[in-house]
Amino acid sequence: MKIKIQSYHTSDFPSELTTENYSVILWKGSGVFSVDDINYSYRGYNILFLSPYQKIKLASESDETIHVLFFHGDYYCIEYHKEEIACNGLLFNNIYLNPGVELSEENYNYILELFHHIKKEESEKHPFSESIIKTYIQLILAIGSKQKSSFENSVIAREKIPNKKAFEFQKLLESHFKNEKELSFYSSKLNITNNTLGKTVK
Amino acid sequence: MKIKIQSYHTSDFPSELTTENYSVILWKGSGVFSVDDINYSYRGYNILFLSPYQKIKLASESDETIHVLFFHGDYYCIEYHKEEIACNGLLFNNIYLNPGVELSEENYNYILELFHHIKKEESEKHPFSESIIKTYIQLILAIGSKQKSSFENSVIAREKIPNKKAFEFQKLLESHFKNEKELSFYSSKLNITNNTLGKTVK
Numbered sequence: 001m002k003i004k005i006q007s008y009h010t011s012d013f014p015s016e017l018t019t020e021n022y023s024v025i026l027w028k029g030s031g032v033f034s035v036d037d038i039n040y041s042y043r044g045y046n047i048l049f050l051s052p053y054q055k056i057k058l059a060s061e062s063d064e065t066i067h068v069l070f071f072h073g074d075y076y077c078i079e080y081h082k083e084e085i086a087c088n089g090l091l092f093n094n095i096y097l098n099p100g101v102e103l104s105e106e107n108y109n110y111i112l113e114l115f116h117h118i119k120k121e122e123s124e125k126h127p128f129s130e131s132i133i134k135t136y137i138q139l140i141l142a143i144g145s146k147q148k149s150s151f152e153n154s155v156i157a158r159e160k161i162p163n164k165k166a167f168e169f170q171k172l173l174e175s176h177f178k179n180e181k182e183l184s185f186y187s188s189k190l191n192i193t194n195n196t197l198g199k200t201v202k
Numbered sequence: 203m204k205i206k207i208q209s210y211h212t213s214d215f216p217s218e219l220t221t222e223n224y225s226v227i228l229w230k231g232s233g234v235f236s237v238d239d240i241n242y243s244y245r246g247y248n249i250l251f252l253s254p255y256q257k258i259k260l261a262s263e264s265d266e267t268i269h270v271l272f273f274h275g276d277y278y279c280i281e282y283h284k285e286e287i288a289c290n291g292l293l294f295n296n297i298y299l300n301p302g303v304e305l306s307e308e309n310y311n312y313i314l315e316l317f318h319h320i321k322k323e324e325s326e327k328h329p330f331s332e333s334i335i336k337t338y339i340q341l342i343l344a345i346g347s348k349q350k351s352s353f354e355n356s357v358i359a360r361e362k363i364p365n366k367k368a369f370e371f372q373k374l375l376e377s378h379f380k381n382e383k384e385l386s387f388y389s390s391k392l393n394i395t396n397n398t399l400g401k402t403v404k
Contacts, residue, residue, distance in 0.1 A: 128348035
């Protein structure tokens with residue numbers, strides 16, 4: 001499979017979905033989903049960007065249609081296209097960020113429209129259809145990146161002070177996790193108690 | 203100027219328009235336009251792709267709004283992006299093709315909508331706005347290429363037999379125009395009379 005658009009009802013959604021493709025999942029409603037066993041709650045209009053082999057489970061509280069765009073990394077390579085849209089590490093392959101982004105109703109409807117365009121274009125199989133479909137994918141990633149970067153910036157701005165230690169902890173962890181497994185190593189580096197560190201990174 | 207969208211009424215359209223930018227001109231109605239002093243008639247929904255410094259004049263029979271997207275070659279380079287959309291030689295820089303393409307009403311409205319999206323995105327000046335605008339440009343070029351290649355293919359298929367000599371004449375002209383200015387040189391190469399050659403390339 002190079003590219004595919006599939007729709008599910010929340011009741012038909014696989015109990016566990018994992019694929020070799022990149023997935024862009026568009027849904028609305030409310031409930032809880034998990035990606036690689038980390039739970040997130042959602043409400044309203046949402047879009048989710050999953051890297052290959054990430055595992056998603058969904059417990060929806062509402063009955064809605066879920067639209068999923070799958071594309072293979074050989075079809076649209078996010079690294080090759082990083083000049084056009086630098087979404088690697090923002091939308092994909094960032095374990096520190098929620099893989100979901102809340103959308104405005106307008107953006108939700110617009111991206112749903114782009115899904116329909118992709119489906120229509122794919123059925124035409126014109127020599128230029130592939131260029132057009134790749135451009136639609138790029139547009140979805142660009143809009144997603146814009147929305148996510150705005151959201152993350154506002155979260156960071158809001159939480160700047162209380163999370164400063166958590167950020168430092170994250171950096172320390174990245175440098176030392178291989179050799180240092182004890183919490184006290186990190187708390188002493190940060191000049192706080194184990195207890196405070198526990199609360200900070202909650 | 204890197205990118206700009208401008209609207210004109212047919213009555214306000216400059217008597218002669220030429221710019222250092224690439225231009226994508228969207229209009230409907232009927233009349234005659236010329237590009238570099240070659241006249242073309244048009245009717246219905248149209249899009250026109252002009253390379254930098256091409257000169258356009260318009261004599262419209264109807265009173266309509268003309269929408270023009272200008273973008274600089276440094277902002278969106280059609281050669282750099284030829285992997286994504288090979289429009290050089292098809293939409294741009296091909297002196298043998300009509301620079302205009304007829305559009306369906308649906309595609310006309312869709313591209314007009316993309317113009318509005320570009321305008322809105324440009325006013326937001328978000329860090330991701332440039333990526334999104336470039337993707338919109340790419341989408342317009344891809345849709346234009348699809349439409350034009352379908353149209354040119356059908357024209358070539360229709361005119362294949364009567365235009366074979368004209369095609370050979372074109373090739374000969376490209377090879378010999380520097381040294382051979384006489385029509386008889388070409389007609390003898392093609393084994394036809396000057397008169398027949400004149401009719402063939404009309």
